[in-house]
Amino acid sequence: MRQSILFAPTLKEAPHDAVVPSHVLLVRGGFIRQIAAGIYAMLPLGWRVIRKVEAIIRREMDELGAQEFHLPALHPREVWDATDRWEVMGDNMFRLKDRGGRDMCLGMTHEEVFTHLANNELRSYRDLPQVWYQIQTKFRDEPRPKSGVLRVREFIMKDAYSFDIDREGLDAAYEHQRKAYCGIFERCGLKYYIVEAHSGAMGGSESAEFMVRTDAGEDMVAACRSCDYAANTETARSRIEPASDPEEAGAPERFPTPGLVTIEDLAGAHPDKASADRQIKTLVYVLDGKMHLVLLRGDHELAESKLQGATGAKDLRPGHAEEIREALGADPGSLGAVGVDHLPVLADTELEGRREMVTGANEDGFHLEHVSVKRDIPRTRFADLRTVTENEQCVHCGGSLEVFRALEVGHIFKLGTRYSDAVGATVLDAAGKEEPIIMGSYGIGVERVMAAAIELHHDGDGIIWPDSMAPYQIHVLALQTNDESVRGKAEELYEGLVAEGYEVLLDDRDERAGVKFKDADLIGIPVRVAVGKRRLQEGSVEIRRRGEDAVRVVDASLQSVCAEVVARP
Ligand code: ATP
Numbered sequence: 001m002r003q004s005i006l007f008a009p010t011l012k013e014a015p016h017d018a019v020v021p022s023h024v025l026l027v028r029g030g031f032i033r034q035i036a037a038g039i040y041a042m043l044p045l046g047w048r049v050i051r052k053v054e055a056i057i058r059r060e061m062d063e064l065g066a067q068e069f070h071l072p073a074l075h076p077r078e079v080w081d082a083t084d085r086w087e088v089m090g091d092n093m094f095r096l097k098d099r100g101g102r103d104m105c106l107g108m109t110h111e112e113v114f115t116h117l118a119n120n121e122l123r124s125y126r127d128l129p130q131v132w133y134q135i136q137t138k139f140r141d142e143p144r145p146k147s148g149v150l151r152v153r154e155f156i157m158k159d160a161y162s163f164d165i166d167r168e169g170l171d172a173a174y175e176h177q178r179k180a181y182c183g184i185f186e187r188c189g190l191k192y193y194i195v196e197a198h199s200g201a202m203g204g205s206e207s208a209e210f211m212v213r214t215d216a217g218e219d220m221v222a223a224c225r226s227c228d229y230a231a232n233t234e235t236a237r238s239r240i241e242p243a244s245d246p247e248e249a250g251a252p253e254r255f256p257t258p259g260l261v262t263i264e265d266l267a268g269a270h271p272d273k274a275s276a277d278r279q280i281k282t283l284v285y286v287l288d289g290k291m292h293l294v295l296l297r298g299d300h301e302l303a304e305s306k307l308q309g310a311t312g313a314k315d316l317r318p319g320h321a322e323e324i325r326e327a328l329g330a331d332p333g334s335l336g337a338v339g340v341d342h343l344p345v346l347a348d349t350e351l352e353g354r355r356e357m358v359t360g361a362n363e364d365g366f367h368l369e370h371v372s373v374k375r376d377i378p379r380t381r382f383a384d385l386r387t388v389t390e391n392e393q394c395v396h397c398g399g400s401l402e403v404f405r406a407l408e409v410g411h412i413f414k415l416g417t418r419y420s421d422a423v424g425a426t427v428l429d430a431a432g433k434e435e436p437i438i439m440g441s442y443g444i445g446v447e448r449v450m451a452a453a454i455e456l457h458h459d460g461d462g463i464i465w466p467d468s469m470a471p472y473q474i475h476v477l478a479l480q481t482n483d484e485s486v487r488g489k490a491e492e493l494y495e496g497l498v499a500e501g502y503e504v505l506l507d508d509r510d511e512r513a514g515v516k517f518k519d520a521d522l523i524g525i526p527v528r529v530a531v532g533k534r535r536l537q538e539g540s541v542e543i544r545r546r547g548e549d550a551v552r553v554v555d556a557s558l559q560s561v562c563a564e565v566v567a568r569p
């Protein structure tokens with residue numbers, strides 16, 4: 001491709017709302033343009049990268065025997081009603097009506113439609129196993145589209161679905177996908193973590209996320225420094241030192257705490273009896289419409305996903321100020337569970353059996369001391385509810401955990417019979433008995449993979465594409481287009497490299513050398529061949545690999561340029 005005709009509008013300045021490197025560089029490099037919030041156009045360079053990523057994914061999927069489909073993005077409401085997710089997906093689903101007034105939606109994911117097909121078409125255990133996939137557009141009305149193509153409202157996903165007669169079949173399909181994902185992300189040049197994950201709206205028993213460690217991500221991962229335990233903090237567990245409490249010293253007693261409404265305020269004012277780890281933090285949550293009290297140690301934070309998991313609640317939100325006051329007679333800051341008989345109480349396991357604690361008195365400006373959880377809050381149900389933090393102990397090996405920000409690039413789920421039960425998708429087993437189909441589902445975000453590669457591979461000048469994903473492999477720069485010999489040599493090398501089978505971009509624009517170098521660094525093609533007047537007089541050209549300082553001066557023949565391109569340090 002000649003750059004003089006390529007549409008790759010590079011920019012000196014990043015858009016003002018661009019913060020993360022992939023967003024800045026994809027826009028500056030002329031790969032993408034925003035059309036509306038969370039909606040992007042892929043320009044020619046961006047689309048080439050996307051197609052590379054798709055090809056890597058397609059190859060791994062085909063190798064494991066998965067079959068490629070292409071399902072509609074436009075879905076009738078009925079297939080989503082069948083699994084209850086027309087309701088569950090809430091505002092994240094783009095909904096519309098057809099001309100007959102029938103409800104339709106744009107697909108956020110395709111469990112429903114694939115299960116619908118499986119239900120209609122798969123009859124016998126002999127039809128199984130099947131692994132079906134597609135690389136197709138998804139629509140999600142995300143509450144906060146951000147960070148360029150990292151979180152958008154329309155994106156391309158590789159989604160695969162496995163259909164098996166038994167658990168062993170599902171385990172094997174899941175393992176095949178897991179391995180294929182490792183291959184995909186390795187080929188894409190992404191260092192990844194495989195982490196235990198929360199299944200969220202997907203349901204099912206087991207799931208793992210593929211995470212890339214980067215501050216551009218919106219997830220938090222806890223990973224052991226000593227073993228391979230790693231989990232999304234939505235589900236991560238850890239061990240902490242057990243508390244040692246004094247003996248019970250009598251019944252709960254009110255004491256005045258005017259103006260002390262945070263854990264820190266109270267700990268600061270009463271360090272003797274109310275250090276943060278001696279306080280019970282009381283939160284109010286409304287779970288599927290019913291108010292609950294949720295208790296944690298003062299210095300611990302709630303993981304909402306764990307609360308959801310522990311209660312099976314579909315809908316969950318913190319209580320509003322007015323409803324809290326009405327239910328408990330006080331404002332947040334003075335709330336507690338002692339003596340509250342009309343609301344269910346859930347507490348984190350770290351509070352089990354704790355004595356001599358301090359908690360709100362449900363009276364503004366007062367707290368209670370000498371609180372014993374077992375004695376004074378007897379109806380409590382315990383569950384693991386807290387978010388793990390840095391340096392706590394690994395539940396597997398006791399090693400210390402590190403907690404970091406990460407970006408989810410892929411997610412694999414064992415769905416079990418969640419979807420097949422909902423639609424009655426069964427097959428006849430060898431004995432002629434109807435058995436529900438056992439399913440798995442496996443997703444990768446294609447634009448996310450592209451952006452993640454940039455988050456990991458860039459410098460102050462621009463993108464450093466991994467070879468596998470680069471829009472072109474070689475960038476030939478004709479540094480002085482007004483010089484006959486420079487132009488001739490650049491053309492000759494370009495034609496020759498293309499004939500050798502390389503994907504080559506030739507910068508034949510009528511621009512200064514400085515502009516060409518800057519754009520080449522920004523666009524990030526792995527190998528740069530600079531043809532310039534001075535070197536050419538000695539019969540040589542300069543070759544540099546993007547991201548490396550070393551410039552190699554080689555003979556200006558196609559043969560030696562090819563030899564240098566192939567030779568990897
Ligand atoms: P997230 O937690 O980041 O919202 P998710 O758990 O909803 O993602 P899945 O339903 O597991 O995502 O979708 C599979 C893959 O699709 C994700 O691993 C991610 O790579 C990609 N993906 C999901 N949502 C988006 C989005 N809004 N924009 C771009 N890619 C996305």
Ligand code: MG
Pocket residue numbers: 209408410411
């Ligand atoms: Mg996910």
